Amino acid sequence: MTDKSPRILFMGTPDFASVQLAHLLENGYNITGVVCRPDSAKNRGMKLTFPPVKTCALEHGVDESLIYQPTTFKDGAGQYILDETRPDLIVVVAYGRILPQYVLDYPRLGCINLHGSILPRYRGAAPIQRAIMNGDKTTGLSLQYLSLGVDEGDVISDLETEILPDETYGDLSARLADLGREFLARGIDSIFAGEASATPQDHALATHAAMIEKTEARLNFSADARAVYNTFRAVTPNPGATTIRNGKQLRINAMKLFSGEVPAGQPGTVFFPTKKTAAVICGAGAVELLRLSPEGKKETAVADLINGRQIAAGDILG
Secondary structure, X not given: OOOOOOEEEEEEOOXXXXXXXXXXXXXXXXXXXXXXXXXXXXXXXXXXXXXXXXXXXXXXXXXXXXXXXXOOOHHHOOHHHHXXXXXXXXXXXXXXOOOOHHHHHXXXXXXXXXXXXXXXXXXXXXXXXXXXXXXXXXXXEEEEEOOOOOOOXXXXXXXXXEOOOOOOHHHHHHHHHHHHHHHHHHHHHHHHOOOOOOEOOOHHHOOEOOOOOHHHHEOOOOOEHHHHHHHHHXXXXXXXXXXXXXXXXXXXXXXXXXXXXXXXXXXXXXXXXXXXXXXXXXXXOEEEEEEEEEOOOOOEEHHHHHHOOOOOOOOEOO
């Protein structure tokens, strides 16, 4: 059995990272410290909310004194974390910050990062969302050594998977997180055993996956239906797909490609294929609306919105 005693400092924040941390803690890896983003104020009451990784660590018995939430690592600000946890290996999963050289140089086994694409494609903050938005058929995971450049480090291993036709960002992220548990653990074991090798990336093939802006989540019905649907999938559940109806925001929580006959009309025009269904004309084809949240109101099935006259045939969305 691979020796799991080397000391690991884990860095990450969102649910994707908490799945990896839970797996390591449940399988006997020696996590000597956990680093995540600071608590944040959310919802109307602005109550401080723990990042998912902090919640996971506490639920798995990590002492609160070993959970670090620094605002920066610049100018040696995180040196105390390294001195207290003394990691042999630093494992980073969706932490979202570039680590300075003094951090990268500290652990004797290096710093590794689990990334949500097959590198060098989709370096950056939103690899899963960009792959869906661009209509890619496959994506995957890469385990790489960290460098000062964003996702530019040598790749230890990768794992490819199909993107299913109707998977949303939430769906695919959860599935990749599940695939990542054993994938990451195998990579760590290979490093501990001295068996890991790494391959430099071909930087000429690199593409960038910039963070998704809220403006990108507003659907452009002038595009063809597949592109509209891909954008919807890429921004669901967050930041969430939106459009405008009668000057007010309308959030689209569920939709699908429309397979029936599309009437002639301006892109963005709502039509009713049946008395209880609504679809929207696109630049080519149409999409069918399933569940919506009118501004200031709860999520509602389209049939109920039609009955309540909150959406009508001939409405222009955009």
